[in-house]
Amino acid sequence: MARVVLIGNLAQLTGGVAEFTISAASVKQLFDRLTELHPEIGPHLQEGVAVAIDGQIYQDTLLQPIEPDSEVFILPQIAGG
Amino acid sequence: MRYEAPDSVEGAVALLSAATGEVRVLAGGTDLLVQMRADVVDPELIVDIKKIAETRAVSEEKGGWRIGAAVTGAELKEHARLKKAWPGVVEAANLIGSTQVQGRATLGGNLCNGSPAADSVPALIAAGAVATLAGPQGRRDLPVEDVMLGPRKLALRKGEIVVSFLLPPRAPRSSDAYLRFIPRTEMDIAVVGAGVSLTLDGSGTISAARVSLGAVAARVLLVAEAAQAVIGSRLDEAAQRRLEAAARAVCRPIDDKRGTIEFRTDVAAVLTRRAALIALDRARTS
């Protein structure tokens, strides 16, 4: 079960819940599970978020594997000038 | 839009007096072309005066210097003897814009653009320069301080142009200086400009002085009180304080994107003092 933390405003789409333990083998699975739990967050995950898996940031990578004991943070997209 | 480039003063005057619509004299063009591109002015006729030999000449006259209205700053800078006699005037002319602008900008244009922030004007006024105008009624001389009446307002009559400037003969132990304040080191319009011309007697005491301030009022000012404040002194501390006070007293600036009233007034005093000290130092060694 990976520990999942929502950063910034995303928690407002899950009724204030910011921390989850979810079993997911990939970012896609994680998004699917979260959307099942809290449909409201679905579109936002689709629009594009960054995911930090064990400290490493990934963007737009649905297939990125997640380890059972991973710590995952979901945060808004990061870009730049 | 018509463009004419007459080769005589008479030709220019004839064109200007005959014109019915909006007309502009073109010297360096560094203001006119910008205003045209920005749709501020849309002249029907442009009279380029650079083909007129008289407006392009620098010559010694009665011990003084006559400078054509269309001589560029870059050309003045390269005139060693003029620079020695009137370093303040030349350095002021050379503060107008960039090197590129120097290659075009002229004393006549800088004056006739009618901006109280024009860099060369305070230096010319401090120098006691006289502008020679030509118009339908012939020629007349006007002290530079009387040419500009206010922002974009000139004493020129219809059909009249500035042909040249006469800088008076230089007494021994005389010199001048011009300083301006800008936020950057180059390229800005003066927030304040100060021109000072001094003459010392044999003992090193200031026997004559002229002080002029730019960008602190609707027109460039000749500040007689400031001159009085230093005549008879060696510009000691007390004289410097009097000079600063006189400079402050005449300031009637505006608050705008380039500076506040308070700032312009403070800096006018500082620059007047600094310019006077430079002029003094030059006069001693001249």
Place this chain on the structure above:
Amino acid sequence: MAENGTNGTNGQGYVGTRTIRPDGVDKVTGRARFGADFNLPGQLIGKVLRSPHAHARIVSIDTSKAEALPGVKAVITRDDFADQSSEFIPAGEMMMNYKDVVRNVMAREKALYEGHAVAAVAATSTVIARRALKLIDVKYEVLPHVIDVVEAMKPGAPLLHDDLFTAGVEPKPDKPSNIAKRIEINLGDIEAGFKKADVVVEREFKTAPVHQGYIEPHAALASVSEDGSAELWCCTQGHFIVRAHCARLLGLDIAKIRVTASEIGGGFGGKTVVYLEPLALALSKKAKRPVKMVMSREEVFKASGPTSGATVKVKMGATKDGKFVAGFAELKYQAGAFQGSPVQPGVFCAYAPYDMENVKVIGYDVVSNRPKVAAYRAPGAPISEFAVESVVDEIAKKLGIDGIQLRMMNAAREGTKAAYGPKFGPLGLEETLNSIKKTEHWNTPLRKWQGRGVASGFWFNIGGETCASLTINEDGTVSLMAGTPDIGGLRAALTNVAADELGIPYDKVRPIIGDTGSLGFTFLTGGSRSAFSGSMAIVEAAKQIRTELCSRACKLWEAKPDQVEFKDGAVRPLGALAEKVKPMTIADFAKVAGKTGGPIGGYGRINAQGAGPSLGTHLVDLEVDPETGRVTILRYTVAQDAGKALHPAYVEGQFQGGAVQGIGWALNEEYIYGDDGKLQNAGFLDYRMPVASDVPMIDAILVEVANPKHPYGVRGVGETPIVPPLGAIANAMEQATGIRFTELPMSPPKVLKALKEKAANGKS
């Protein structure tokens, strides 16, 4: 064999050397074609009519007189663009909403800022186009406007959008406001943190909006044919992004639009969005002729860019031995006329340089009657980090610890957990602090009215979707194609990599930037990603080529894979095979490519991950004229972590250029508005960017703490350099004058006023 041999092991070692940029000669001879340098036969000139009002309802637009003018071939208004549903997509540093994009390129219900496009014409000459604009009759109902961010947040402030409800607050507001969004991040327990603090410093800061200031105005040349296929040439940081936006706004298939990026004359984030491009396409579609549009400098200032002005509150606590125990900040950023300021990255970056247990940062995204902000170099970060670095300096002075030492004690390092989520990998902040401390600059004495300031800065950097191809030509030379516009030496950096990866001479590789038809989707040049991601794509492409060459050698030599290896630009036989056959160079393969299965090439198509943050520390000496408030920058040193510099000269160039942009931001650059809501300094005369005589040489120290996620260890470098200057200069000002300046720019009138107030208080 050698599929995974990389990092120049088989190369000539161009990576890390100062090669001459391949596009250089064209740029020093005037040959290089920038946005405004393209022309087409039969081309029309397009011009934009812009709102003279800061805020006005558009009652009606009558274009009949303009259309009747001989020479006018097309006039467009809001009616020529279909409305867009509300949908967010990533662009520049923020998500953007097509509902807003279509309104920003052409005003619909209201003109929301002076300079907002209201109509556009295409005519046979510039003169006619200008005349036509004057014939367009727009009836406005002028509305009250609001410019300042704090004013815009007040209840009762003029509303820009009556459908804008603050997101991120509970319960959801029932009334619209100018506050588009509230965001908040928390780490640890902020209150508990402050309880542990021996010293607490709290300050409020204000920064002015500043423009990216690229010297090349926006330009676009569009040609739409009768069958709806479109060609577009424009100066942009991302032609694939331009294609996506234009396809959406004009309702065209993406495949129908081919966008070619011209050479780009600076962008700094400001050329990540569309302004003229959709208008030129729409005009061309209507006129059935090519349409060229170029902005004037005034239009650039009034209708493009800038970045946010902001108000920032910072409260930090530290123990007496210098450990930061709590950091709070509240950021209010101007978004301009539509939501989407860089407040999010501002929030994330505020405390990112430091290892802190308790952090709380709140951000507000606020609309006002100004041009919509665009990304600007490390969007949002310079503002929040300026505030934090100023407070860090104040804490250092209170504790009597020097600024470098204090930052060292608190520096984020490998394993530090950032307030915005991730744990950092290897970071170079300590190395930059150390290298600054070792400089002669740090140890030279100062005189009266001189000050020395130090500040550090953080930027994330990104990767993202990237394509690049390498093609072996018939003579063995190599064509390199990248999809990110080259804004400062990218082609040189990528060519260094390609030459090393293939083991061939640098000058045998010819790099070009491909158009949108020649490569797969490639995200824009921004986020300091182009060299980072592009080099990863090149490594991938080269790997494919090496693999292919080895397999063809095996076929030709009837050998097994383990009997060959790729080394120094050739496939070499190993062991016994070496007795029988000679190595084959890339040129040898080129000769027989056709006979052995066809042309040889590699195509890197990646979504680059693993971007490593780049941290930097700046050191500045300055002198203040106590009588005029004028500030002179005397000396400047930059130290920044590049991970690995693919081309050191262009990395230094990023450091130096960013530092000088920061100097302008700190001292003189600002958008100045009148009470009428109109911009008063829309030109280079009064928008005062640093000129050559304003700045000293900028010493650049390259720190290289390898990014383990990149084959060469590269970190993006382009954005971080603009983060530290604001704080460093404010800190130097404090040392020179004893005054803590909290408002940017620190222009002479402000400085002199502060000096006089201090003197007055001193007396009393």
Place this chain on the structure above:
Amino acid sequence: MAKHHIETVVNGDAVEFLCETEETLLDVLRDTLNLTGSKEGCASGDCGACSVTLDGRLVCSCLVLGCEVAGRRIETIEGLAKGEKLHPLQQKFLEHAALQCGICTPGFLVASKALLERSPDPSEHEIRFWLAGNLCRCTGYDKIVSAVKDAAATLRKG
């Protein structure tokens, strides 16, 4: 009124063109003569990207009317390299990486050439003030100053 018919010399070549009174020399160079090496950054003389020399005098071509240049001698960036050979300034700008985006580069090169013709061994101070009318937003000027110094040294060696 009818357009002006102008005969002039550009980079050593005699050229003729027609122009309206309000067209600037920059408009003529770029749009009529297709010499697009001179760039328009501001059209107000504040950025220097359109720098050319007029009878050897450095000017902003955006501040000169096309109809003013009859019988004058104009030098633009396109005339800087002689045949195959780059001018030492061009060579040094490349070697020092004195350009990033390159939009300001033609103006800097033309302005620098005018400087070195008057002052073969300029100080850093002199270079910076001479070039103050040329804006560069990418480089922070550092590498440009170094390149100009280096080119001056090369030219002095002859």
